[in-house]
Amino acid sequence: MESQQSHNKLHVVFLPYPSAGHMNPMIDTARVFAMHGVNVTIIATHANASTFQKSIDSDFNSGYSIKTHLIQFPSAQVGLPDGVENIKDSTSSEMYLKITRGVRMLQDSIEVLFKELQPDCIVTDMKYPWTVESAAKLNIPRIHFYSSSYFSYCAIYFVRKYKPHYNLVSETQKFTIPCLPHTIEMTRLHLHNWERENNAMTAIFEPMYESAERSYGSLYNSFHELESDYEKLFKTTIGIKSWSVGPVSAWANKDDERKANRGHIEKSLGKHTELLNWLNSKENESVLYVSFGSLIRLPHAQLVEIAHGLENSGHNFIWVIKNNKDEDGEGFLQEFEKRMKESNKGYIIWDWAPQLLILEYPAIGGIVTHCGWNSTLESVNAGLPMITWPVFAEEFYNEKLLVDVLKIGVPVGAKVNKLWTNISVEEMVRREEIVKAVEILMGISQESKEMRMRAKKLGDAAKRTIEEGGHSYNNLIQLIDELKSLKKSKALDNKKD
Incomplete structure (x- = not known):
């Protein structure tokens, strides 16, 4: 009976990117999903998992269905010492490039793992745009996890679309970002180099942002009261479905011991x-x-x-x-x-x-x-x-x-x-x-x-937003219910076939 029950449970796989600013909020989000009855698997390399495994073990021992699936980082192939697997470990541009190359090399083994795990949904960092195709092959939803604000996504979207920073007289001349609810002035110097002009980095970043538009929806570590205008803009004008479930750090780490050690061994x-x-x-x-x-x-x-x-x-x-x-x-x-x-x-x-x-x-x-x-x-x-x-x-x-x-x-x-x-x-x-x-x-x-x-x-x-009845709380429950409905519909369709 128990195995049947766990088989019927919604299973969501989380794939974090190995940089603290990306990884910590996704791990907290995965833990919050597990706390609300979802069967959760987190895919991570050994050194990255060591920074959060104690929290996962504690959650598991508290009765939540959550586990880490370890994969081997190709340290030797990219010329890195063992244990250097996170962007924060890079002390030079050369080391940074080696870590990112190592992360790219994991794609094939992660895709094999997706097939083995047969999840009902994958939640993946924006830096894995290829997971859109992975989810399509498995006929499951891919949720794009954006590790920053609605505001930044919307601003980048309209800068990319309308290029208001082109043809200015100088790098310090101000321009206004179009289509935003507030008047926001910036200069070209404020922009990331791939936004200022097309370069090698543009070809890497563009697919990340496009992958949001090709996903089932986007998950944000934000909350309605903080960015309601930009949440609305993201959903309506840009037209991407989304759920704000933040602040996840407060939701997942309620005792002092966890607060003291979040994101660290x-x-x-x-x-x-x-x-x-x-x-x-x-x-x-x-x-x-x-x-x-x-x-x-x-x-x-x-x-x-x-x-x-x-x-x-x-x-x-x-x-x-x-x-x-x-x-x-x-x-x-x-x-x-x-x-x-x-x-x-x-x-x-x-x-x-x-x-x-x-x-x-x-x-x-x-x-x-x-x-x-x-x-x-x-x-x-x-x-x-x-x-x-x-x-x-x-x-x-x-x-x-x-x-x-x-x-x-x-x-x-x-x-x-x-x-x-x-x-x-x-x-x-x-x-x-x-x-x-x-x-x-x-x-x-x-x-x-x-x-x-x-x-x-x-x-x-x-x-208030993460308490029962709050905006973020309700968004999480709504998303989980929606994914359960999709799982049931898929099971019914499979029966008919």
């Missing part, structure tokens, strides 16, 4: 005691949290400007620095860390921080963010306003959402969209600009108070 909560004690010693809303996500490693000269900017602002801060201490040739950062410890004004975290846990502490009053969608959504969920410092990819679009639409962001003045490895001295953000942005965000002006109020209101909405 698990450590004991006790490892963070010193940090949490430091936070507890600070007044409410007095600490600025500074983090540039899992990928970005800023050049040393920019780190020096950040250090001076934070110190000169006079505010308490926590700063997560990705660069290895050994790269600090002058010993500047270590000297700075020592000085901040003595003054008790700043707390430096090297490499990785328990961000979900930190953001919820009452002492945190705001965040400096690169505008990656995960950090943005986690900050919104915590009700925090942001200093926006986009670096590359779609981050400059997300900045516009935060600053011009939601009005919960203060721009620091980043001007050029390019990989962090190529940032030149001329393009750096100076300490004076950092101080100015911190004073607006953490200050006591009317503008600052109103920004904090708007952020708190969105934080409340983020918590």
